[in-house]
Amino acid sequence: xxxxxxxxxxxxxxxxxxxxxxxxxxxxxxxxxxxxxxxxxxxxxxxxxxxxxxxxxxxxxxxxxxxxxxxxxxxxxxxxxxxxxxxxxxxxxxxxxxxxxxxxxxxxxxxxxxxxxxxxxxxxxxxxxxxxxxxxxxxxxxxxxxxxxxxxxxxxxxxxxxxxxxxxxxxxxxxxxxxxxxxxxxxxxxxxxxxxxxxxxxxxxxxxxxxxxxxxxxxxxxxxxxxxxxxxxxxxxxxxxxxxxxxxxxxxxxxxxxxx
Amino acid sequence: xxxxxxxxxxxxxxxxxxxxxxxxxxxxxxxxxxxxxxxxxxxxxxxxxxxxxxxxxxxxxxxxxxxxxxxxxxxxxxxxxxxxxxxxxxxxxxxxxxxxxxxxxxxxxxxxxxxxxxxxxxxxxxxxxxxxxxxxxxxxxxxxxxxxxxxxxxxxxxxxxxxxxxxxxxxxxxxxxxxxxxxxxxxxxxxxxxxxxxxxxxxxxxxxxxxxxxxxxxxxxxxxxxxxxxxxxxxxxxxxxxxxxxxxxxxxxxxxxxxxxxxxxxxxxxx
Ligand SMILES: Nc1ncnc2c1ncn2[C@@H]1O[C@H](COP(=O)(O)OP(=O)(O)OP(=O)(O)O)[C@@H](O)[C@H]1O
Ligand SMILES: [Mg+2]
Numbered sequence: 001x002x003x004x005x006x007x008x009x010x011x012x013x014x015x016x017x018x019x020x021x022x023x024x025x026x027x028x029x030x031x032x033x034x035x036x037x038x039x040x041x042x043x044x045x046x047x048x049x050x051x052x053x054x055x056x057x058x059x060x061x062x063x064x065x066x067x068x069x070x071x072x073x074x075x076x077x078x079x080x081x082x083x084x085x086x087x088x089x090x091x092x093x094x095x096x097x098x099x100x101x102x103x104x105x106x107x108x109x110x111x112x113x114x115x116x117x118x119x120x121x122x123x124x125x126x127x128x129x130x131x132x133x134x135x136x137x138x139x140x141x142x143x144x145x146x147x148x149x150x151x152x153x154x155x156x157x158x159x160x161x162x163x164x165x166x167x168x169x170x171x172x173x174x175x176x177x178x179x180x181x182x183x184x185x186x187x188x189x190x191x192x193x194x195x196x197x198x199x200x201x202x203x204x205x206x207x208x209x210x211x212x213x214x215x216x217x218x219x220x221x222x223x224x225x226x227x228x229x230x231x232x233x234x235x236x237x238x239x240x241x242x243x244x245x246x247x248x249x250x251x252x253x254x255x256x257x258x259x260x
Numbered sequence: 261x262x263x264x265x266x267x268x269x270x271x272x273x274x275x276x277x278x279x280x281x282x283x284x285x286x287x288x289x290x291x292x293x294x295x296x297x298x299x300x301x302x303x304x305x306x307x308x309x310x311x312x313x314x315x316x317x318x319x320x321x322x323x324x325x326x327x328x329x330x331x332x333x334x335x336x337x338x339x340x341x342x343x344x345x346x347x348x349x350x351x352x353x354x355x356x357x358x359x360x361x362x363x364x365x366x367x368x369x370x371x372x373x374x375x376x377x378x379x380x381x382x383x384x385x386x387x388x389x390x391x392x393x394x395x396x397x398x399x400x401x402x403x404x405x406x407x408x409x410x411x412x413x414x415x416x417x418x419x420x421x422x423x424x425x426x427x428x429x430x431x432x433x434x435x436x437x438x439x440x441x442x443x444x445x446x447x448x449x450x451x452x453x454x455x456x457x458x459x460x461x462x463x464x465x466x467x468x469x470x471x472x473x474x475x476x477x478x479x480x481x482x483x484x485x486x487x488x489x490x491x492x493x494x495x496x497x498x499x500x501x502x503x504x505x506x507x508x509x510x511x512x513x514x515x516x517x518x519x520x521x522x523x524x525x526x527x528x529x530x531x
Contacts (some may be wrong), residue, residue: 157371160340164444165370165388165434168361179378 035233042234049211054238055217059141060128061196064135068143068191071136073184076147077173081159094148097141102134106204109134113205126207131215134201139191146190150183151176185254189247196243216242267287289352290315291442292337297346299332299498307332307498309342314442319377319468319475321489323482329498330478331446332392337476338369338444365392368435374427381411381430384419387440405433416444425456432460436467443475449484461487464474482510 042050079091111117113125114135124130154176162175177184199217206213208222216239223232290313299307299340301344307329314320314337322330330336334342337349339355351361368388376384382402389398406412409429414422422430428448435443449457465487468475485492485506492509494502 100282147398155373155375157373158377160335161375162377163340163371164338164364164367166361166365166391166438169390171391175377 001151006147031229032233034230036237037125038230039234039237043238050235050238052211053214053216053219054242056128056210056213057196057217057239058242060202060215061135061192062130064132064195065139065188065192067136068139068195069133069188071140071185072143072145072191073177075140075145075150076144076187077176079144080148080151091148094144096143098145100138100141101200102138102198102202103200103204105137106134106201107138109201110205125205126209126213128206128213130205131202131213134205135195135198138201139195142194143187143191146187147184150187153183154179182254185250191248192246193243196239196246290349291351292476293346293349294337295349296342297336297343298350299329300337300344305498307336309346309498309500310331311456312493312500314474314476316474317472318487318490319477321477321479321485321492322383322495323479323485323492323509324495324501326480328495330495332498333495334369334444334446334476334478338367338442339363340369366441367444368438368440368446370428370446371436372432372446372450374422374424374425374431376422376430376434378419380416380418381422381426382406382415384430385434385437386416388434392438401437401439405437407437408432409463425452425460428452429460432464436473438470439471439473441474443473444478445475446478447480448477450480464488482506482514486510488530 018181034054034157070223075094079087079094107132110125112119113122115125124133158179159172159176162172167175197217202208202213202215202218203221206215206218208214214222216235220232220235220239223229226238290452294309296310297307297309298305312333324330335342335371336348339350339360340350340358350366350522355360355363369483377387379387385406385432387397387401389395390399403412406415409431409432414430419427419430428451432448449461452460461484467517468488475488477485479487489506492504492506493500494509494513502509504513
């Protein structure tokens with residue numbers, strides 16, 4: 001248990017205020033440094049629980065991102081070119097969804113999955129699957145919105161030109177995807193970034209169950225609430241390294257030589 | 261109406277497949293024919309053409325002021341969009357959603373902007389052939405057309421690094437490598453500077469003459485029309501106003517065009 005050195009001997013009123021406020025006054029740099037060292041130690045030592053949490057994070061968020069890509073890319077492509085009556089309504093909904101707070105997504109998914117809920121019989125509440133579903137709900141509008149925007153950025157005449165070159169529908173979409181792959185990779189990064197960093201939904205539908213649904217973000221929240229700042233900071237470094245690593249790979253792909 | 265004695269209506273023809281005796285001596289049926297075209301966009305009728313044909317081997321110019329509907333007409337004739345009403349026939353067969361892809365693959369279009377795709381010049385010029393699954397002599401054909409447009413030295417260069425003139429040459433090569441039955445050009449030289457335009461126009465005329473490609477050219481520029489066209493259609497307000505040879509049009513029609521229209525037909529038509 002982390003005991004804030006400044007907390008001792010202070011009036012009770014001050015003691016009740018949260019630990020973060022207190023710790024700030026003493027050795028912020030120290031704390032971050034300790035956290036970093038701890039993170040490196042945990043990784044070097046291949047702490048099994050840390051590895052487990054990290055892999056579950058990757059698995060849940062990776063899968064959720066893939067699902068959101070499968071939904072969001074076709075939907076975004078369609079919405080970018082389609083003309084139908086309620087297009088503005090749908091596009092508005094997508095744009096609103098892009099800012100959907102994870103906690104709200106978590107709430108609604110848990111209402112669906114709750115034992116007496118419509119999907120309660122599936123018994124998915126507090127499972128990694130539930131977390132994948134909730135995160136896919138969060139990421140899908142983001143991927144859809146980014147995809148739509150990147151297609152709409154293309155010169156509309158380019159679509160006519162591709163058709164004029166004799167592209168079949170499949171070839172047409174393939175060329176469009178290639179033309180806006182920068183935007184699409186941004187969509188992947190935004191989608192993944194949104195779910196790997198969210199905590200509200202994972203907590204709501206996963207419950208932070210040790211060895212089962214605990215991911216990096218929920219672990220961080222828990223360690224903070226326990227006052228274990230060094231562990232929390234260590235976990236945050238792992239999370240950031242993970243995000244950066246994945247984003248870096250995608251960026252390398254994105255910025256590689258532009259080819260047809 | 262800016263009717264003119266050279267403008268001939270062909271009211272009595274029933275089907276697009278019928279043989280039409282054309283005054284310029286083309287005696288086979290039209291490659292493309294469109295009948296009773298109406299295009300309505302956002303509640304506005306922007307095109308209303310009863311009958312228009314493109315005959316084999318001719319270079320048909322469509323001229324007219326801004327907003328006349330030229331690009332719209334070209335898009336319809338090139339089967340890139342379907343008209344609100346009316347039908348388009350390719351070699352006598354009506355173009356439908358089912359056969360439109362195979363019809364498009366007989367045609368090629370060059371727009372005012374080069375609209376190159378991300379990739380090298382060679383990849384761009386080869387694209388239409390690749391989409392048609394033609395592999396055998398694709399490289400040789402690409403080489404031929406790179407050579408003809410004088411861009412062989414650029415073949416490995418990325419499209420987005422090209423100058424306007426180089427990009428437009430690439431776009432023309434990309435269209436002509438397909439050896440299309442009909443070539444559509446929507447103001448392909450408009451964005452070029454005068455020198456580049458003059459040089460390219462001259463080369464391009466040679467290329468068209470050699471290949472005998474049936475061409476539909478949309479243009480603002482009567483000098484361009486004079487250089488290339490064998491027949492001219494004047495479009496204004498979405499309707500065909502006159503038709504004739506470039507000489508007839510420039511002598512009989514252009515002087516009669518309303519003042520409001522004339523300034524838009526820029527570029528040396530007065531000679
Ligand atoms: N999608 C659309 N919705 C509404 N109006 C349109 C649409 N596309 C074209 N128009 C209108 O149709 C008319 C004809 O357009 P078009 O592009 O065919 O003209 P144009 O003769 O090619 O003109 P320009 O010489 O300027 O290229 C214009 O008045 C234009 O505003
Ligand atoms: Mg136009």
